[in-house]
Amino acid sequence: MSAGEEALRSQYVIGDEIGRGRFGTVRRCFASATGEPFAVKSTPKAPLREADPLDLALAEQEPKLHLLVSASPPASRHLVALHAAFEDADAVHLVLDLCAGGDLFSLVSARAPLPEPEAADLLAQLADALAGCHRRGVAHRDVKPDNVFFDANGVLKLGDFGSAEWFGDGRAMTGLVGTPYYVAPEVVAGREYTEKVDVWSAGVVLYMMLSGTVPFYGATAGEIFESVLRGNLRFPPRAFAAVSPEAKDLMRRMICKDVSRRFSAEQVLRHPWIVTRGGSAAAG
Numbered sequence: 001m002s003a004g005e006e007a008l009r010s011q012y013v014i015g016d017e018i019g020r021g022r023f024g025t026v027r028r029c030f031a032s033a034t035g036e037p038f039a040v041k042s043t044p045k046a047p048l049r050e051a052d053p054l055d056l057a058l059a060e061q062e063p064k065l066h067l068l069v070s071a072s073p074p075a076s077r078h079l080v081a082l083h084a085a086f087e088d089a090d091a092v093h094l095v096l097d098l099c100a101g102g103d104l105f106s107l108v109s110a111r112a113p114l115p116e117p118e119a120a121d122l123l124a125q126l127a128d129a130l131a132g133c134h135r136r137g138v139a140h141r142d143v144k145p146d147n148v149f150f151d152a153n154g155v156l157k158l159g160d161f162g163s164a165e166w167f168g169d170g171r172a173m174t175g176l177v178g179t180p181y182y183v184a185p186e187v188v189a190g191r192e193y194t195e196k197v198d199v200w201s202a203g204v205v206l207y208m209m210l211s212g213t214v215p216f217y218g219a220t221a222g223e224i225f226e227s228v229l230r231g232n233l234r235f236p237p238r239a240f241a242a243v244s245p246e247a248k249d250l251m252r253r254m255i256c257k258d259v260s261r262r263f264s265a266e267q268v269l270r271h272p273w274i275v276t277r278g279g280s281a282a283a284g
Ligand SMILES: Nc1ncnc2c1ncn2[C@@H]1O[C@H](COP(=O)(O)OP(=O)(O)OP(=O)(O)O)[C@@H](O)[C@H]1O
Pocket: 018, 019, 020, 021, 022, 023, 024, 025, 026, 039, 041, 080, 096, 097, 098, 099, 100, 103, 146, 149, 159, 160, 162
């Protein structure tokens, strides 16, 4: 057993595997002292070293950036908190909030289009998570439904800081990271970019919640990138006839090619459609 796994097992009892990602596995675990449940994400470094030096650099950077946003007091209650990290030459083990309520990908796959009050409530929680990250100088860079989780009480938690980057010293970011349907055009274009790439991706998530479709698509990653670069945002009546003008207004301000005009996460939180939670009577 490696030193990291041994240190992990000295404080946590390891349970069943919950899931598997491209490089790592996620297992249930329990704090030995209290029995409190967590999730532990373990990423072995050997396959990463063989795959791509950028992937290895990101995996090694993940705990630092994740800690920066979730250390007490957390930047937002809507971030998956990192409780402990164990690292050695072989692997990185991250002990995380257990998200027992599934993820947004499963929710939209089963139920989209969502009613506007529900979509607005989810986007408000996501924007709060992003505003918190951005205040601490961290861009997530892979906002998509698969990385948006729910805890056992249904509270939204943004997770997976495996693509995150620090921009806190005002430096511009570069590098093609993210996921084709959700990635911002300035990332695809290979230009320098800012934390507003996360707002574009969150806008695509909103479009997905309200219609069950994505705004930019293609048969291959290359075709999707071309569509993203054109950035021609449309609301086909078949999917959007029942969607309010206020929701469309917010999507236009998030999925906006001109970065200087694109909303920040804080501006999203102040938009009338978010403030009134999609016009729901419960808003206050
Ligand atoms: N904190 C968590 N609590 C509960 N389940 C989780 C948690 N984090 C991840 N999972 C689940 O574990 C699985 C693997 O997650 P992981 O983040 O390692 O990979 P991925 O995002 O699916 O893939 P990749 O990171 O390679 O793009 C997913 O099915 C995810 O739903």
